[in-house]
Amino acid sequence: STRIKYWTAILCVLVTSKMSSSHLSSHRTNLKKIPPKSSLAYTRKYSKERLDGLRLQGDPVADEVARSLHEEHGGLVNIHDLLSTVQEKAETLENGNIFASFLNSAAQVPTWADVEKIERGQRVHAMLTPFMGLSLFSGSLVGGGQFATAAVVTALAGNITTDPTRRITETGLLLAALAFPGSLVAPGGEAHDALTRVRLLHSALRYWLPKSGRLKPHRDLVPDHVYVEGEVPINQQDLAITLGVFCYINLRSLRRMSIVLSERDIECYVHMWRYCGYVLGIQDDLLPVSLEDQEEFMLASMLHQGCPDFIDGKATKSFIKAFATAAHKETWGIVPESAANSFLQQMTRYLNGNDFTTGMEIEDMGDYHWSILITRFLGYSFGTLVPRIPFGIGESILFNMHTRNIRKQLDARGTPTGHGAGTGENLTDSVNVRSKL
Numbered sequence: 001s002t003r004i005k006y007w008t009a010i011l012c013v014l015v016t017s018k019m020s021s022s023h024l025s026s027h028r029t030n031l032k033k034i035p036p037k038s039s040l041a042y043t044r045k046y047s048k049e050r051l052d053g054l055r056l057q058g059d060p061v062a063d064e065v066a067r068s069l070h071e072e073h074g075g076l077v078n079i080h081d082l083l084s085t086v087q088e089k090a091e092t093l094e095n096g097n098i099f100a101s102f103l104n105s106a107a108q109v110p111t112w113a114d115v116e117k118i119e120r121g122q123r124v125h126a127m128l129t130p131f132m133g134l135s136l137f138s139g140s141l142v143g144g145g146q147f148a149t150a151a152v153v154t155a156l157a158g159n160i161t162t163d164p165t166r167r168i169t170e171t172g173l174l175l176a177a178l179a180f181p182g183s184l185v186a187p188g189g190e191a192h193d194a195l196t197r198v199r200l201l202h203s204a205l206r207y208w209l210p211k212s213g214r215l216k217p218h219r220d221l222v223p224d225h226v227y228v229e230g231e232v233p234i235n236q237q238d239l240a241i242t243l244g245v246f247c248y249i250n251l252r253s254l255r256r257m258s259i260v261l262s263e264r265d266i267e268c269y270v271h272m273w274r275y276c277g278y279v280l281g282i283q284d285d286l287l288p289v290s291l292e293d294q295e296e297f298m299l300a301s302m303l304h305q306g307c308p309d310f311i312d313g314k315a316t317k318s319f320i321k322a323f324a325t326a327a328h329k330e331t332w333g334i335v336p337e338s339a340a341n342s343f344l345q346q347m348t349r350y351l352n353g354n355d356f357t358t359g360m361e362i363e364d365m366g367d368y369h370w371s372i373l374i375t376r377f378l379g380y381s382f383g384t385l386v387p388r389i390p391f392g393i394g395e396s397i398l399f400n401m402h403t404r405n406i407r408k409q410l411d412a413r414g415t416p417t418g419h420g421a422g423t424g425e426n427l428t429d430s431v432n433v434r435s436k437l
Contacts (some may be wrong), residue, residue: 029248029295031255034353037308041297043375047299054237055228059281062203065102067202069204076208076403082200083193106196106279107187113275119181121272122191124265126179127395129402131257131383132250132374136175137323138344139351140245145316146356147241148222148307153233156214173413174198176406184275190410193277202234202281211231226305237301240277240286244298247273248291253351258376259383268290302356311359320344343371 042048066085070076079085090099125132126390145151174194182188187196209215210233247270254261261269267290274287288294324341346369349362386394 007249019259031252037355040303042300046297051304052228055231055235057236058206058232062199062281064098066203066207068098075248076204083197117268117271118275120268122178122181124269126403127398128383135253138347142248144245145311145351146306146308148310149226150238152221161251179406199281206233221374223307239282241301243277244294248298258378260381308356308358313361316360346371
């Protein structure tokens with residue numbers, strides 16, 4: 001009788017453990033799979049009502065800085081470097097000014113921040129630099145065009161419609177600053193300052209766009225069902241979506257390139273972007289505590305704001321072609337423009353999925369197209385196998401090689417201080433003006 005009770009107890013523990021493990025695994029993010037559009041749903045945490053509310057919220061601390069610069073300190077238009085301007089005024093004005101308060105708040109390190117994890121995330125970012133570039137371009141930037149409202153606001157701001165390759169290069173350099181462990185946590189670090197500049201740029205655009213009149217066409221240029229009455233440009237949902245595009249979508253794209261990261265490295269990479277979001281002024285409850293948390297937010301937001309049918313195929317192909325042309329020139333004609341164009345188009349479709357690129361009207365040449373096979377081969381070779389060479393030899397070689405190249409580019413470019421916001425001509429002509437869906 002005692003033995004029966006003993007083995008019954010063990011069996012119960014094993015069954016309970018198995019059920020618990022099965023339950024947990026069902027909630028694990030499968031980075032190899034792109035969830036179909038039909039599976040998108042709101043959740044208790046990310047309901048439609050909550051997401052609607054996020055579109056009414058900006059970044060109060062940074063927004064007050066932008067208001068003061070414009071109304072009390074000569075305006076925003078002629079400022080070349082917002083961060084340097086804020087630092088200068090914090091030093092020269094009396095104690096207690098809003099500029100010093102902003103810098104003090106930006107210097108605070110939250111209790112949840114794990115410096116070791118953040119720096120490991122940065123090392124992963126550096127180690128995979130070439131693949132990050134392709135992932136962030138095709139999977140995140142071009143694929144992010146499904147978020148119609150954010151895409152229209154970006155175009156109306158003039159950030160990307162004039163000389164897109166230069167503007168995207170600047171954004172790439174801002175992200176490249178993350179490749180140096182130790183540069184993110186404290187003010188003065190390249191990554192921390194780069195993201196703080198972006199935060200101030202966002203606040204300046206939130207203040208300036210409505211007053212400039214550029215935002216007037218906004219509502220008429222997006223589908224009715226994604227517009228929230230009274231929403232502010234570059235709101236909290238838009239900021240958190242951008243974070244998800246750089247983190248969750250990026251990690252998914254890397255995995256689809258056959259780059260297999262350890263659970264620890266994924267955890268560290270998410271933690272790094274959580275801290276990036278903190279520096280960018282995203283509210284705490286939108287910062288991802290795990291990959292699964294961010295996936296839940298992103299899938300709900302894709303239902304809430306995603307309009308893949310609304311994407312302007314002609315404009316998207318023209319945008320991609322500009323980079324194919326640049327690749328042709330930068331390789332002295334070795335890479336044919338047509339091959340580069342086909343490569344970028346197919347990678348955009350493959351990394352985002354057919355459900356979320358419908359408006360782009362990119363021909364599906366299949367998952368065995370040469371562009372995908374080559375990328376997966378290189379991804380598995382240099383993103384999965386080489387970093388696992390014993391004693392960290394392969395990882396060190398990749399890290400040192402890529403950081404040297406990034407340092408060279410950053411030194412040649414200088415400090416990126418903005419994205420040309422507020423520039424560009426005939427902006428509404430470059431924005432998708434299809435009939436509302």
